[in-house]
Amino acid sequence: MVPCCQRINTRHGTNLEVSSFVEWKAWEIANISKDEFFRTLDDAWYDWRTIPPSEENLGEKIGRIVPLGSVDIVTGRSPDTVASAKSWLKHQGIEYNTFVRTESGIEKVNLSYDVFIDDSPELMAALSATRDRRGILYTQPWNRQLPEMPRIRRADSWNQIPESLRRILDS
Numbered sequence: 001m002v003p004c005c006q007r008i009n010t011r012h013g014t015n016l017e018v019s020s021f022v023e024w025k026a027w028e029i030a031n032i033s034k035d036e037f038f039r040t041l042d043d044a045w046y047d048w049r050t051i052p053p054s055e056e057n058l059g060e061k062i063g064r065i066v067p068l069g070s071v072d073i074v075t076g077r078s079p080d081t082v083a084s085a086k087s088w089l090k091h092q093g094i095e096y097n098t099f100v101r102t103e104s105g106i107e108k109v110n111l112s113y114d115v116f117i118d119d120s121p122e123l124m125a126a127l128s129a130t131r132d133r134r135g136i137l138y139t140q141p142w143n144r145q146l147p148e149m150p151r152i153r154r155a156d157s158w159n160q161i162p163e164s165l166r167r168i169l170d171s
Helices: 002-012 026-030 034-046 058-063 079-092 105-110 121-128 158-170
Strands: 072-075 098-101 116-118 135-138 152-155
Touching: 002 034, 026 034, 034 079, 058 158, 072 079, 079 098, 105 116, 105 121, 116 121, 121 135, 121 152, 135 158, 152 158
Parallel strands: 072 098, 116 135, 135 152
Antiparallel strands: none
């Protein structure tokens, strides 16, 4: 979101920061169309080297869940950004088994995974509404207001995720 904010600010004379996006519908906060927001997000991904990780040593931290099971990267981003996303993952040293692209982020709920780790409040609400789906919500400004939900745990950092994942898998 950092380079996306920079692009929106340059184009529209705003002062948006990642922390400005306190709701999932970021385009409404930016006061731009949904289409323009996603085009801007794609533009940021084309320049993937400018995208900082959400945390320092992200590849190492994500690597701590590799011994717990298969790790797939699942995204609802546009097909045009897949190569850039894969380059970014490699550059960050993030290990994964399979890269999966869905038509939208909410479609992830239809995939057969034991546990989803994501920052989408919409996905977590959809998982919680099912009887057997579980997730870990990675805290970001746009999901901080989300209430507790059945079968959904919250993680404020990647350091918390391995233990949370172990507890889910052991239950």
